[in-house]
Amino acid sequence: MELRLSVCVLLLFCAAENSNGGKILVWYSEASHWINMKPLLETLVDRGHQVTVLVPSTSLFMNSSEPSRFQYEPFDVDVSFEDLEKIFETIIHFFMYEMDFMNPFEIYVTFYDLMKNNKNITFKFLDGVVKSEPIMKKLKEGNYDLLFADPIYSGGDLTADILGIPLVLSLCFSLGNNLERMCGQLPAPPSFVPGAASKLTDKMDFSERLSNVLFYALQDVMMEQILWKEIDKYYSEIRGTPTSACELMGKADIWLMRTYWDFDFPRPLLPNFKFVGGIHCKPAKPLPEEMEEFVQSSGDAGIVVFSLGSMVKNVSTEKANMIASALAQLPQKVLWRYSGQKPETLGSNTRLYNWIPQNDLLGHPKTKAFITHGGANGIYEAIYHGVPMVGIPMFGDQPDNMVHMEAKGAAVTVKFNFMTTESLRDAVNMVINNKSYKENAMRLSKIHHDRPMSPRDEAVFWIEFTMRNKGAKHLKVQAHELTWYQYHSLDVLAFLLIIDLLLIFILFKSCSFCFKRCCSSYRHVTKRKIN
Ligand SMILES: *[C@@H]1O[C@H](CO)[C@@H](O)[C@H](O)[C@H]1NC(C)=O
Numbered sequence: 069m070e071l072r073l074s075v076c077v078l079l080l081f082c083a084a085e086n087s088n089g090g091k092i093l094v095w096y097s098e099a100s101h102w103i104n105m106k107p108l109l110e111t112l113v114d115r116g117h118q119v120t121v122l123v124p125s126t127s128l129f130m131n132s133s134e135p136s137r138f139q140y141e142p143f144d145v146d147v148s149f150e151d152l153e154k155i156f157e158t159i160i161h162f163f164m165y166e167m168d169f170m171n172p173f174e175i176y177v178t179f180y181d182l183m184k185n186n187k188n189i190t191f192k193f194l195d196g197v198v199k200s201e202p203i204m205k206k207l208k209e210g211n212y213d214l215l216f217a218d219p220i221y222s223g224g225d226l227t228a229d230i231l232g233i234p235l236v237l238s239l240c241f242s243l244g245n246n247l248e249r250m251c252g253q254l255p256a257p258p259s260f261v262p263g264a265a266s267k268l269t270d271k272m273d274f275s276e277r278l279s280n281v282l283f284y285a286l287q288d289v290m291m292e293q294i295l296w297k298e299i300d301k302y303y304s305e306i307r308g309t310p311t312s313a314c315e316l317m318g319k320a321d322i323w324l325m326r327t328y329w330d331f332d333f334p335r336p337l338l339p340n341f342k343f344v345g346g347i348h349c350k351p352a353k354p355l356p357e358e359m360e361e362f363v364q365s366s367g368d369a370g371i372v373v374f375s376l377g378s379m380v381k382n383v384s385t386e387k388a389n390m391i392a393s394a395l396a397q398l399p400q401k402v403l404w405r406y407s408g409q410k411p412e413t414l415g416s417n418t419r420l421y422n423w424i425p426q427n428d429l430l431g432h433p434k435t436k437a438f439i440t441h442g443g444a445n446g447i448y449e450a451i452y453h454g455v456p457m458v459g460i461p462m463f464g465d466q467p468d469n470m471v472h473m474e475a476k477g478a479a480v481t482v483k484f485n486f487m488t489t490e491s492l493r494d495a496v497n498m499v500i501n502n503k504s505y506k507e508n509a510m511r512l513s514k515i516h517h518d519r520p521m522s523p524r525d526e527a528v529f530w531i532e533f534t535m536r537n538k539g540a541k542h543l544k545v546q547a548h549e550l551t552w553y554q555y556h557s558l559d560v561l562a563f564l565l566i567i568d569l570l571l572i573f574i575l576f577k578s579c580s581f582c583f584k585r586c587c588s589s590y591r592h593v594t595k596r597k598i599n
Pocket residue numbers: 131132133134135
């Protein structure tokens with residue numbers, strides 16, 4: 069009886085929730101972007117929304133056969149798993165092992181080639197959705213209320229436009245903040261807003277401000293050459309009219325930026341940009357029994373958690389041995405996520421795992437430090453739990469992320485290609501034994517938690533807000549409608565300049581006229597006197 073009652077209540081509860089639930093279409097993503105998105109989607113399902121995720125037939129991280137609480141909309145892509153894996157491996161290998169030994173020109177050429185290759189894959193994925201009639205038909209018939217996308221994976225904006233539904237974007241940041249600045253109109257004065265991936269902080273001397281200005285300019289030129297030109301062509305072909313992809317992205321109703329002032333430096337904001345860094349963070353859960361035993365065996369020394377992220381499973385044998393002998397010299401027990409061959413120098417205090425419950429470990433009271441590649445997800449988990457970090461950044465935004473954490477006094481960085489056993493060991497000892505790192509990590513944690521609502525609740529609120537109001541156009545600045553010279557008031561300045569020049573001209577003319585009159589009458593007078 070009691071059971072039946074609770075089932076009844078449960079059904080009623082579900083029905084009540086479902087009645088105001090919306091239909092959300094989620095654009096595909098990959099790797100840490102997908103890992104980051106999942107907890108938000110689960111929360112949306114908890115709140116009675118129907119969440120449908122577009123999943124490509126080839127993906128390293130998305131799997132439409134995996135059981136989950138949201139629905140999948142699988143689509144075919146003409147890319148093999150091996151090709152995709154190879155591209156990722158080539159990119160990672162370039163950043164990890166090659167880039168440090170190249171000159172800037174070689175870096176530029178190699179990077180350009182990699183991006184070009186990557187772009188072809190991007191279009192093949194996009195083909196699978198927008199060029200597939202059955203898929204587009206299904207999406208149209210789905211009557212979705214909103215499309216949610218990470219704009220690093222192109223095409224969400226185009227699809228939202230074709231379906232005529234509101235668009236919410238979520239991203240950490242783009243290279244040089246290109247998307248946020250150029251498409252979202254987010255102001256970024258180069259004098260105090262360091263470009264993302266520039267490795268600068270908000271305190272810049274003259275030469276740093278100069279390099280920041282040049283960095284923004286270089287990124288804009290690169291993005292135009294590598295990305296926008298081709299994407300504009302693709303979008304124009306699909307829509308049948310000349311289309312600017314950046315303008316289409318600018319139509320997004322809300323931008324959920326996955327940073328916050330615990331991690332980023334304060335900057336000017338716009339009403340439709342919400343800063344929800346740490347959107348995926350959760351309280352720690354208990355560890356598996358065997359792992360808990362190992363952690364407890366560390367005694368007062370505590371443990372060190374070590375992961376190079378979801379993309380890097382192994383390192384070269386030489387590097388692995390070097391790292392293992394550094395870890396062997398620590399008094400702590402070390403849990404290392406590593407899928408490569410067991411290094412010969414592995415100490416008895418270190419255990420290797422194919423996978424670790426990273427968040428649960430970082431939230432464990434025995435955790436003293438986190439050795440990380442500096443991915444944004446891991447950094448946010450460390451901030452959430454107040455754990456000081458040692459960074460071994462490798463690619464993408466990672467070096468820049470670690471610059472932020474170092475500037476805030478919560479981390480020490482070592483260089484992957486130039487670190488030694490001693491420098492890695494000393495860095496870990498430093499963040500553990502010098503109290504300032506733990507204190508700063510705890511301060512960031514406090515900033516992270518002390519706000520009106522959690523980042524995930526805030527993200528959910530703005531997604532629901534956009535569905536309730538069928539968009540959020542009233543939050544968009546008029547800057548989207550202006551040309552570049554109107555934006556910087558150059559036309560007004562030119563007008564004022566002309567008026568000024570005119571006034572000066574008139575003044576000059578009248579002065580010289582008066583002067584002539586005066587002079588001539590003076591001459592007149594003197595002449596008469598003489599006469
Ligand atoms: C996808 O998930 C299913 C079910 O969990 C599993 O059997 C399959 O091996 C997975 N596929 C890939 C490519 O990981």
